[in-house]
Amino acid sequence: MSEPALHIRDLTKAYREPEGGTFLALDIPTLDVAHGEALALRGESGSGKTTLLNIIAGILPADGGVIEVAGERMTGRSETARDRVRAQHIGYLFQTFNLLPGLTALENVQLGMSFRPRKGEAPRKAAREALDRVGLSDRRMHKPAQLSVGQQQRVAIARALAGHPTLVLADEPTSNLDAARAIQCMDLLMEFALESQAALLVVTHDETQVARFERVETLRTPEGSPA
Amino acid sequence: MTVLGLAWRSLKQRKLASILTGVSIALGVALTIAVIALRDGAESSYRQTARGYDCILGPTHGSTLDIVLNTMFHVGDIGGTIPWEEYEAAKRDPMVKYAVPYAVGDMFRGFKVIGTSTDMFRALEDGGGTKLLDHIRGRPFKDGKHFEAVFGSMAAANTGVGIGTRFRVTHGVGVVEHGEQWEIVGIMKPTGTPADRGIYIAIDTFYEVGDHKQAGEQVGKRRDERKKERDDAKQKADAAKAPAKKDDGHGHAHDDGDDGDDHEGHAHDDHAHEEGDDHEGHKHGTKEELGLSAVGVRLKSPVLRLRYVADVRNARGPVQAVLPQDKIRELFDIISPIGKLLTWIVALMIIVAGVGTMVSLYNTIQGRRREIAILRAVGARPRHVFAIIVSEALLLCVLGGVAGMLLGHGTIILIAPFLLEKAGVFIGSGFGTIDLVILGVLVVLGVLIGLLPAWQGLRTPVASNLHPTE
Missing domain, CATH: 1.20.58 (Methane Monooxygenase Hydroxylase; Chain G, domain 1)
Incomplete structure (x- = not known):
């Protein structure tokens, strides 16, 4: 585990403007997150926080620079290769939970491990344990519509962490929850990530949540970009 | 969660649309199965039954096809008689193994009563080669003036009689009963042949009826x-x-x-x-005055058929010798192309249903962009998404197809007794090669119709569909 869970160097991402030309959406000289470390990433709206998470996850390609997750390169590789690294090493937690409505809580959690090249622990068993861990043992067979918002977010946390990923990316994970539930949810996420020795990178606007992190980075809009 | 499992969940999520597309495929398959079973079953049943006699003697002015259909399938009317002496002559002929007289005209509760001899039970066999004689529960009637009868299985079941029951017959489809009574001494087990719907009495008793x-x-x-x-x-x-x-x-x-x-x-x-x-x-x-409807002739060897027919023709008597197998072959030479055309037309329904399924799936992809993006975000590669959508098409085709097969075979089972009663053919229903062929076609069709929606699914942008609020 000598290399960091996440290593970023000279990362850039530019977008084409409708009227021609490009603007720089992201410019990160360097960013490392160690295993078991939790990092809060804040930034003003349009600073490229979600874009950064999508590039780290390999959903969007970077234009330049290097990203390594668990020592495996994400940049300069094919979409299939990035998909494989994401499936194996990354857990992604969304603001809108993104649970599949047709699947039960257990199946949604299991889904996160179904596409891993090396499945390791039996997905169903791991999913059950993850749901136990987030306190939803009695809601395994419920579909998302049958769960409260807080319970849905806990299922999403279980899905992100059940496969013991190297890196957990969380995009505004508590913005849909009330203050009390937001604290509970973030506690759960940080504890679960720490237990798994996963690096946790959380994008949030919520200063209350930011204050709970030992390490906080601010993402600034690159120079020359439209504010 | 396997790809197939996800495809199944996705279909369940869109239950109504899935059921409707599945039903359209099922109907296409059911119709195809039914038409093929009817076409092949009828042909095989006719050919099989036609093998019972090498030759049939009927009146010269009767239609040869009518002679075959009436004698062997108990359908229609010959419209004439032949002298009793022709039966006697056939019996004496050294080439003949069995000469079986047929005298018809009476009915019992809608089933034809056939005056014949016990040689009929020896000459005719079921599809498996078992003589009708061995199908009789009880015993055959005694030849001569014994008022005894043997019922075919369907005739017995539909008239509600049993061994020991005594019954009277009516002339034709009339309601006036003849005065004589017969006692049922035997009932045949189902043979899958037209014999199932016949009622057989000794020919001598037919002529003993007062009205006759x-x-x-x-x-x-x-x-x-x-x-x-x-x-x-x-x-x-x-x-x-x-x-x-x-x-x-x-x-x-x-x-x-x-x-x-x-x-x-x-x-x-x-x-x-x-x-x-x-x-x-x-x-x-x-018997000499009324004559016979026909005489079924089983020769000592099938190779004697042409010689026997030539002898009958050369005798220039009041009978004609009809080769039932040839007549049935001629009949199917005429109707087979129509049957094949009909099969292709109904098979086209499966293709139409397949295209409908493709359109339905294609249209759902637009509404499933987020689902696809989520799958991709949690690690599904493009090939997984592709496989899930193709599997959905495959499941719709295969499950619809299996339902269609059950429906098709079920329909055949339901209408088989009606066909046996009305057309004299037994259409058996069972899963066979054609079902495997149709299943294979459906698998290929499922994959093909899944390609376009799957390709559409692959083009779904992930990032923009993951964060609908942005």
């Missing part, structure tokens, strides 16, 4: 009257001829000769019963 005797007597009386009229006319002609010859010499004699030729010609054109006129001195009973 009366009919026979009337036929005999009419014959005697016509014979007397002809004799009188001949005597008058002879009486008139004698003085004329004296007066005029050979010119009139020539004319008389012509008249005589015409007269003989009329006699030959008369009905078959009148052929009995030649057998003066025979004792005429009902």
